[in-house]
Amino acid sequence: MxxxxxxPRLGQGMExxxxxxxxxxxxxxxxxxxPLYELDTDKVTxxxxxxxxxxxxxxxxxEGEVEVGRTIAxxxxxxxxxxxxxxxxxxxxxxEEEPVETARAPERExxxxxxxxxxxSPLARRLARERGIDLASVRGTGPEGRIVAExxxxxxxxxxxxxxxxxxxxxVASEPLSNVRKTIxxxxxxxxxxxxxxxxxxxxxxxxxxxxxxxxxxxxxVRVTVxxxxxxxxxxxxxRHPGMNxxxxxxxxxxxxxANVGIAVAAPQGLVVPVxxxxxQLTLSQIAHVRGDIVSRARDAKLRAExxxxxxxxxxxxxxxxxxxxxxxxxxxxxxxxxxxxxxxQVVPRDGELFVVPLMTMTLTCDHRAVxxxxxxxxxxxxxxxxxxxxxxL
Amino acid sequence: MPELSYREAVRDALSTAMxxxxxxxxxxxDIAEMGGSMGVTAGMLDEFGPERVRNTPISEMALxxxxxxxxxxxxxxxxxxxxxDFMTLAAEQVVNQAAKLRYMSGxxxxxxxxxxxxxxxxxxxxxxxAQQLEAWFVHIPGLKVVFASTPEDVRxxxxxxxxxDNPVVFFEHRTLYGIKGDVPEKIEPIPIGKARVHREGEDVxxxxxxxxxxxxxxxxxxxxxxxxxxxxxxxxxxxxxxEETIVASVKKTNRAVIAHEAVTRMGFGAEVVSxxxxxxxxxxxxxxxxxxxxxxxxxxxxxxxxxxxPHKADxxxxxxxxxxxGD
Numbered sequence: 166m167x168x169x170x171x172x173p174r175l176g177q178g179m180e181x182x183x184x185x186x187x188x189x190x191x192x193x194x195x196x197x198x199x200p201l202y203e204l205d206t207d208k209v210t211x212x213x214x215x216x217x218x219x220x221x222x223x224x225x226x227x228e229g230e231v232e233v234g235r236t237i238a239x240x241x242x243x244x245x246x247x248x249x250x251x252x253x254x255x256x257x258x259x260x261e262e263e264p265v266e267t268a269r270a271p272e273r274e275x276x277x278x279x280x281x282x283x284x285x286s287p288l289a290r291r292l293a294r295e296r297g298i299d300l301a302s303v304r305g306t307g308p309e310g311r312i313v314a315e316x317x318x319x320x321x322x323x324x325x326x327x328x329x330x331x332x333x334x335x336x337v338a339s340e341p342l343s344n345v346r347k348t349i350x351x352x353x354x355x356x357x358x359x360x361x362x363x364x365x366x367x368x369x370x371x372x373x374x375x376x377x378x379x380x381x382x383x384x385x386x387v388r389v390t391v392x393x394x395x396x397x398x399x400x401x402x403x404x405r406h407p408g409m410n411x412x413x414x415x416x417x418x419x420x421x422x423x424a425n426v427g428i429a430v431a432a433p434q435g436l437v438v439p440v441x442x443x444x445x446q447l448t449l450s451q452i453a454h455v456r457g458d459i460v461s462r463a464r465d466a467k468l469r470a471e472x473x474x475x476x477x478x479x480x481x482x483x484x485x486x487x488x489x490x491x492x493x494x495x496x497x498x499x500x501x502x503x504x505x506x507x508x509x510x511q512v513v514p515r516d517g518e519l520f521v522v523p524l525m526t527m528t529l530t531c532d533h534r535a536v537x538x539x540x541x542x543x544x545x546x547x548x549x550x551x552x553x554x555x556x557x558x559l
Numbered sequence: 560m561p562e563l564s565y566r567e568a569v570r571d572a573l574s575t576a577m578x579x580x581x582x583x584x585x586x587x588x589d590i591a592e593m594g595g596s597m598g599v600t601a602g603m604l605d606e607f608g609p610e611r612v613r614n615t616p617i618s619e620m621a622l623x624x625x626x627x628x629x630x631x632x633x634x635x636x637x638x639x640x641x642x643x644d645f646m647t648l649a650a651e652q653v654v655n656q657a658a659k660l661r662y663m664s665g666x667x668x669x670x671x672x673x674x675x676x677x678x679x680x681x682x683x684x685x686x687x688x689a690q691q692l693e694a695w696f697v698h699i700p701g702l703k704v705v706f707a708s709t710p711e712d713v714r715x716x717x718x719x720x721x722x723x724d725n726p727v728v729f730f731e732h733r734t735l736y737g738i739k740g741d742v743p744e745k746i747e748p749i750p751i752g753k754a755r756v757h758r759e760g761e762d763v764x765x766x767x768x769x770x771x772x773x774x775x776x777x778x779x780x781x782x783x784x785x786x787x788x789x790x791x792x793x794x795x796x797x798x799x800x801x802e803e804t805i806v807a808s809v810k811k812t813n814r815a816v817i818a819h820e821a822v823t824r825m826g827f828g829a830e831v832v833s834x835x836x837x838x839x840x841x842x843x844x845x846x847x848x849x850x851x852x853x854x855x856x857x858x859x860x861x862x863x864x865x866x867x868x869p870h871k872a873d874x875x876x877x878x879x880x881x882x883x884x885g886d
Binding site for chain 2: 287289291306307314315
C-alpha cells in the first residue's frame with residue numbers, strides 16, 4: 166500500500182501552505198529524510214523531507230496552496246497503483262510563483278549574476294554573509310563582473326541599493342502578495358490594536374565598541390557585532406527583570422523562563438525575525454555564531470519553523486542604515502521590542518566638561534496590557550547600564 | 560657573516576659533515592677528480608681520499624642501490640645523481656627501495672641517504688638534461704623532498720638532510736650555483752618542513768621554489784612600484800610541506816600565485832593550490848594562479864628554451880591578474 170504524503174503542520178497556527186515546487190519528479194526514487202518539496206508557509210519557505218522511502222508514484226498537488234492534512238503525493242513500490250482521484254490544487258494561489266519571479270527579474274539582470282548564480286569570490290561571500298549584505302545588490306568589479314572583497318567593503322560603506330528597474334512610465338505594477346507579505350500585514354495590523362507605550366534612552370557606546378573591537382581582534386573568525394552584544398545585554402536584562410519576559414493573553418499572563426531574543430532581519434522576501442533561543446545562557450561568541458547562522462539562513466530563505474518560534478523579545482537594529490532613532494511596532498504576541506539606531510559621536514557635558522562620545526539611541530515599545538511604564542523604564546535603564554559597562558552583563 | 564656561493568655552500572655542508580663524522584661519504588659519476596659536472600665536489604677528493612669520495616660507474620640504479628645499502632648498514636651516504644633527468648634511472652631504487660624499507664621492515668631498518676641532484680633550464684642543455692622532476696618524488700610516501708634556493712638555505716637544509724634518518728631527494732638548481740649570499744659563521748641546521756618568508760607583503764602571496772624564488776622576488780619589486788604589495792614564500796621543503804605558513808600568508812593577503820620552473824600541469828603547484836583552496840577557501844578573493852613551464856619538452860634552441868620556462872614577467876602578470884589588473 167502506497168504511503169500518502171500529507172501536508173504537515175510545521176508550526177503552531179499553521180492552517181495551510183503553498184507548495185512552491187517539487188524537488189523530485191514522479192517515478193523518481195526517494196529516500197526517507199531526503200528533501201521532497203519546497204513549502205511556503207506564512208512564516209518561512211522550507212524544504213520538507215520525505216517521511217518514507219520508495220518511488221514517488223504520484224504528485225497530487227504540483228503547486229499552489231493546500232490545507233494542512235491534505236494528501237499531496239504518494240510514495241510506494243515501483244508500479245504500485247495509486248487509488249485516488251488526485252484533488253485539484255486549491256485555486257487560491259496557483260500563480261503565486263510567477264509574479265514573484267517577475268518581480269525579482271530586474272535584480273538578476275545586474276552584473277555578476279549568471280543563470281541566477283551570483284559570481285563572487287569566497288572571501289566576498291564570507292564578508293557579505295558576516296555583514297548581512299545581499300550579494301545580489303552588490304556590483305562586481307572583478308574579472309567578468311565577479312564580486313570581490315573590495316566591492317563588499319564598498320557596499321557596506323554606502324548601503325545604497327542599486328535602483329530596481331522602474332516599471333514602464335505611467336503603469337502601476339501589481340504584484341500578488343506573497344504569504345510572508347500577507348503575514349507581515351496581518352500581524353502588524355494586529356499589533357496596532359495593542360495599547361503600547363514607548364520609552365527612549367541613549368547609551369554611551371565607548372566601552373561596548375571597544376569590547377566588540379577587541380573580540381573581533383581575538384576571534385577574527387567569529388566576528389562579533391554590536392547586535393550580538395545587544396542580544397546578550399537584553400537577555401541578561403530580561404533575566405533581571407522577569408516582569409518584562411512576559412506575554413499577554415486574554416485570560417493569563419505568560420511568564421517565560423528563558424530569554425529567547427528575536428532579531429529582525431530584512432530578508433529578500435520581507436521582514437523575518439529568527440530567534441536566538443536561551444540567549445541568557447550563551448556567551449557573546451556563541452550568540453555571534455547562532456546569529457550568523459540564522460541571519461544568513463533568513464536571507465537565503467532557509468529558515469525552519471523552529472528558528473522563528475518561541476521569541477519572547479525582539480531587537481530591531483537599523484543602525485547600519487544610519488537611522489538615528491525610530492519606534493518599532495510590536496511583534497505580537499511578544500510584549501516588547503527594542504528599536505536601535507546608529508551610534509553617533511555627540512558632545513556630552515559631564516561634570517562641567519565636554520566629551521565627545523558615541524551615543525546610541527534606543528526606543529523600547531511595550532505592550533501596556535502586560536507591562537507597566539516603570540517596569541519598562543527599569544528594564545531600559547539596565548540595558549543602558551550594561552551597554553555603558555559591558556562587564557556587568559557578563 | 561661569510562659570503563658563499565650556492566655551490567660553495569653545498570660543498571661546505573658536505574665537507575663539514577665528512578670532517579666531523581666518518582659515516583658520511585659521497586658518491587656519484589665524475590665527482591672525484593672532475594669534481595662533479597657542476598664542480599660542486601671540486602677539491603674534496605684531495606681532502607677525503609677515494610674511499611669517501613667515490614666515483615661510480617655510469618649506472619644510476621647501481622649507485623643509488625649501493626648508497627641505500629650503505630645507509631641501511633648505518634652510513635650516511637650522499638649520492639649525487641648528475642642530472643635530475645637521470646633520477647628516472649635511479650627511480651626503482653629510490654621509489655621502491657629507499658622509500659619503502661623503513662615501513663616494510665616495521666622500523667627495523669632506516670635509510671639515511673641523500674640523493675643530491677640538479678637540473679633546470681638556462682644554458683640550453685636540451686630536453687633530456689634540464690627537466691624539473693620534483694613532482695615525481697613528492698608523490699611518493701616515504702621520501703622527503705628538499706629544493707633550496709639560497710646559499711644559506713642549501714647549506715642548512717643539506718645538513719639536516721644528511722642527518723635525517725629517512726631518504727631525502729635533494730634538488731639543486733643549476734643556474735643558482737653561482738649566486739652568492741651571506742651564511743652564518745657556523746652551519747645552522749634548517750629544519751625540514753619549514754618554509755621561509757622571503758619578503759612580507761599585504762596583497763598577494765607568491766609561493767615559489769628554486770629559481771622562481773628569485774624571479775618572484777624581482778617580480779615583487781616590480782609589483783611594489785605599481786602599488787601591489789607581494790609576499791614571497793619559499794616552502795624550501797616540498798615534502799613535508801609547511802602548509803601552515805602558506806595558509807597563514809594567504810589568509811593575510813587573500814590572493815595567491817604558485818610559481819615553479821617545472822611544467823604547470825600536474826605539477827607541485829597543483830598540490831599547493833589544493834591546500835590553499837581547502838584551508839583558506841573563505842579567505843580567497845581571486846582564483847589561485849599558477850606559473851610554470853609550458854607543457855612541452857624543453858627545446859634546445861636558446862630562444863625557444865626561454866620561451867617555454869617562466870620568468871619574472873610571467874610571475875608579475877599572474878600577480879596582476881589576482882588583483883584584477885591583468886590583461
